[in-house]
Amino acid sequence: MRSIKKDYSFFCEEINKIQHFRNITQLSYCLAVKMLEDSSSESLKQIRNQLKPHMERKKHSYCAADREIKDIHLICEWITAEEYAKRLELPISKVEQMANNHELGYTIVEKDVIYIIWPKDQQSINSEELPKFGKKTYKVEVEQKALASINIEQNPRDFALALMGKSTKTMNVLEKEADYRLNESTFLSCWSAFETFIKNIIYTFLDINPSLIFESKKIGKETITYKEIYEYSDAFNNIEKMKRMIADNIICNQEKNGQSIHSLINLIKEYFLKNEDPYNTWYVYDGIKYQIDYCTLIDIKEIRNTIVHDKGVVNVSRWKNMKLVPIPKGGIVEIDDDLFNRCLIILKAISFRINQLAQKQLSKGLSKKD
Numbered sequence: 001m002r003s004i005k006k007d008y009s010f011f012c013e014e015i016n017k018i019q020h021f022r023n024i025t026q027l028s029y030c031l032a033v034k035m036l037e038d039s040s041s042e043s044l045k046q047i048r049n050q051l052k053p054h055m056e057r058k059k060h061s062y063c064a065a066d067r068e069i070k071d072i073h074l075i076c077e078w079i080t081a082e083e084y085a086k087r088l089e090l091p092i093s094k095v096e097q098m099a100n101n102h103e104l105g106y107t108i109v110e111k112d113v114i115y116i117i118w119p120k121d122q123q124s125i126n127s128e129e130l131p132k133f134g135k136k137t138y139k140v141e142v143e144q145k146a147l148a149s150i151n152i153e154q155n156p157r158d159f160a161l162a163l164m165g166k167s168t169k170t171m172n173v174l175e176k177e178a179d180y181r182l183n184e185s186t187f188l189s190c191w192s193a194f195e196t197f198i199k200n201i202i203y204t205f206l207d208i209n210p211s212l213i214f215e216s217k218k219i220g221k222e223t224i225t226y227k228e229i230y231e232y233s234d235a236f237n238n239i240e241k242m243k244r245m246i247a248d249n250i251i252c253n254q255e256k257n258g259q260s261i262h263s264l265i266n267l268i269k270e271y272f273l274k275n276e277d278p279y280n281t282w283y284v285y286d287g288i289k290y291q292i293d294y295c296t297l298i299d300i301k302e303i304r305n306t307i308v309h310d311k312g313v314v315n316v317s318r319w320k321n322m323k324l325v326p327i328p329k330g331g332i333v334e335i336d337d338d339l340f341n342r343c344l345i346i347l348k349a350i351s352f353r354i355n356q357l358a359q360k361q362l363s364k365g366l367s368k369k370d
Contacts, residue, residue: 002204004362008355011197015190015348022186029175062146070141076122077136081114108133183335184307187343191304194347198264199251201358205272206247208362213271219250261301262294265354273357281353283345292349299324300343306333 079087084104085095099107099114105123108115110133117123117130131137206213214220224232224246232242254263269278281292299322306314312332319327324346325339 002207004201004204004355004358007197007200007204008351010200011193011351014193014196015344018186018189018193019344022182025182026179029178032175062144066145068143068145070143072141073139075137075139076117076119076131078108078115078131078133079118081116084116084118087118106130180334180336183337183340187335187340188304188307190344190347191300194351195261197351198261198268198354201268201272201354202251202264203244203247205268205358206243206250210243213250213267216271222249222253224249262297265297268354268358273354273361276357278354278357279350281349283349285342285345292346296324296346297350300346303333303335303339303343307335 081095081099082092084090085092088095095104095116096114098104099116104116104120105125106117106127115133122130229242230236232245233239234241250267251264254260254267265278269275279292279294279297283290283292302318302322303325306312312334314327314331314333316327316331324342325333328334
């Protein structure tokens with residue numbers, strides 16, 4: 001049996017897991033830098049030298065998916081005398097004369113057209129080493145990742161640091177970059193948990209008392225076909241599945257207007273919360289109390305969309321009215337600890353407010369089915 005209490009508890013558990021993961025990961029960054037500072041550079045160098053034999057392919061483990069093409073360079077190709085003249089900005093007659101005098105290395109005549117090896121520095125190699133006529137020779141740079149078993153006789157800490165092959169200075173830079181990446185990924189995870197909570201609230205209310213939404217003129221007039229009823233219910237054998245599919249359709253239709261999360265919250269507000277404001281709440285940050293409103297969540301959503309859809313590049317026209325965070329220097333949004341913590345507190349505050357209002361309506365008898 002679904003319940004608002006379970007939905008909110010699940011959201012809180014997810015947020016706690018995300019925070020725990022973030023805290024543990026940040027701690028590991030700090031420990032890695034500290035261990036590197038405390039380790040002897042000479043001992044790390046010795047360990048790295050001992051690792052070199054293990055870089056041979058003999059006992060490596062890998063598959064085709066572990067190979068990545070990093071770059072492709074053209075070594076040589078056959079081109080016409082006309083193209084050769086164009087590339088070197090020479091008269092075609094001059095190039096044809098050079099070819100006939102064997103000044104351009106091995107050439108081929110095909111249907112009265114002279115073909116020459118390009119580039120010029122490849123014309124001196126033996127004809128047997130040249131690509132077949134009509135073909136090209138390339139040099140492909142491939143990065144091969146592989147697993148290798150290594151017996152650790154040294155201090156495991158020093159061994160791990162040597163394997164990383166980073167200096168203390170480099171590690172400090174990497175730690176800062178890693179923090180931003182960690183904050184970004186955990187911020188997106190928190191937003192996903194919030195979206196899931198909002199959708200779960202709708203599913204639960206529809207399960208508790210569907211008449212609240214289906215008796216409305218706006219949504220109640222929506223129709224489905226006999227075939228859809230048949231398919232949604234697994235040939236009339238699963239009414240719960242049909243209820244879920246209809247709920248999915250309602251949510252999907254609300255998300256189509258470009259304000260997905262706000263449309264869903266407005267749906268909850270209109271049909272289940274008796275139009276009480278779900279944004280009317282507060283939070284304290286660094287000892288200062290702030291009031292939350294509709295625009296606060298708009299700001300967080302814009303941060304999320306900028307990261308997901310625009311690779312962090314800020315749209316100035318949309319950001320200029322934001323109150324939560326100013327337009328970042330360089331025009332690239334970076335989720336530092338301050339912004340992450342603030343956004344998380346706001347999402348928790350709004351979720352708590354919605355949970356309170358939902359529980360309030362349930363206590364008034366909203367759960368009674370007609």
